[in-house]
Amino acid sequence: MAYLTDDPIDPRALVASVMRDSDGAYVLFEGVVRNHHEGKAVESIFYDAYRPMAEKEMDAIVRELGARYPQCALAVVHRLGRLFVGDSSIAIVASSPHRAEAFEACRMMIDRIKETVPIWKKERGPDGEEWLGWQGNGRQGRC
Amino acid sequence: MQVRLLFFAVLRDIAGTDERQLAVADGTTARDVWQSLRREYAKLTDYSQPPMIAINESYAAPETILRDGDELAFIPPVAGG
Numbered sequence: 453m454a455y456l457t458d459d460p461i462d463p464r465a466l467v468a469s470v471m472r473d474s475d476g477a478y479v480l481f482e483g484v485v486r487n488h489h490e491g492k493a494v495e496s497i498f499y500d501a502y503r504p505m506a507e508k509e510m511d512a513i514v515r516e517l518g519a520r521y522p523q524c525a526l527a528v529v530h531r532l533g534r535l536f537v538g539d540s541s542i543a544i545v546a547s548s549p550h551r552a553e554a555f556e557a558c559r560m561m562i563d564r565i566k567e568t569v570p571i572w573k574k575e576r577g578p579d580g581e582e583w584l585g586w587q588g589n590g591r592q593g594r595c
Numbered sequence: 596m597q598v599r600l601l602f603f604a605v606l607r608d609i610a611g612t613d614e615r616q617l618a619v620a621d622g623t624t625a626r627d628v629w630q631s632l633r634r635e636y637a638k639l640t641d642y643s644q645p646p647m648i649a650i651n652e653s654y655a656a657p658e659t660i661l662r663d664g665d666e667l668a669f670i671p672p673v674a675g676g
Contacts, residue, residue: 483676499675500604502668505652506675530675542676562676570649570668571675572604583605585672586646 453527454510456503461531461540470525470547478547479558482540489584493577499532499541502570506530509569513561521557524548528561530571541573596621596663600628604671609638619661625650626657628667646671 453469467478485497514526528544535541544561548554574583600617602610610632619628629645647670648655654670661667 500607501675502601502603502649502652502670505649505668508652566673566676568654568673569675570603570670570673572671573674574604583608583671584674586605 453529454507454514455529456501456507456510457529457531458533459531461529461543463540463543463545466527466529466543466545467547470527470545472525472547474549475525475547476549477551477554478545479551479554481542481544481558481562483542483562485535485537485539485541487537489575492575492579494537494575495578496534496536496576497541498534498574498576498581499530500572500574501530501532503532506570510565513564513569517557517561517564520560521546521548521553523550523553524557526557526561528565530565530569532571596661598628598661598663598665598667601666601668603668606669606671609636617667623661624657625655625659625661625667628661629657629669632669645669647673 463480487494510528518526525547530542544558546554546558574581598617598619600615625648626645633639645657648657649668649670650659651666
């Protein structure tokens with residue numbers, strides 16, 4: 453399962469969507485808006501996406517990692533719109549009969565999503581707003 | 596022929612719009628469209644290489660020749676998560 457939402461993320465529902473009786477562990481990752489980035493204060497972030505393509509790319513990553521970690525059940529949700537400090541922007545869950553695969557799959561999922569999924573963020577702070585990643589200075593987002 | 600050009604994030608701000616219909620000649624590549632945008636928008640002048648390119652919601656090479664009705668998007672560096 454891979455989808456975008458404009459609403460607050462419910463991580464418990466995401467976990468429930470993947471858990472099987474055979475699972476002995478799940479790893480839940482949430483990316484959260486923090487109050488700083490490279491020394492600058494951040495008050496909120498606006499997330500934008502090429503929605504249909506972003507959902508396709510996330511789904512492709514879920515399927516790719518599902519093949520790589522066949523024991524895992526995987527799901528991801530990414531929130532869009534304006535988020536404030538402390539809000540979760542993304543939640544990923546990997547469940548598995550044993551913990552090692554779940555940790556690995558969850559870690560790989562967030563790394564892969566950051567590489568290819570067409571989602572962008574515009575940070576707002578006391579000094580104004582800026583799109584991350586492409587202002588001619590090579591800055592990249594990192595959570 | 597016509598292609599639908601989509602703008603996202605910083606490119607939307609630069610172009611001042613979400614999308615445009617663009618008339619292009621047969622044989623036009625995605626890279627050709629990028630070069631024409633660079634001539635049109637001063638803020639893109641420094642970017643001789645296009646960002647990532649998507650055609651019909653899938654990543655594609657800059658040399659890809661466009662077809663009538665294609666949906667073309669230039670993808671600035673992504674920053675999800």
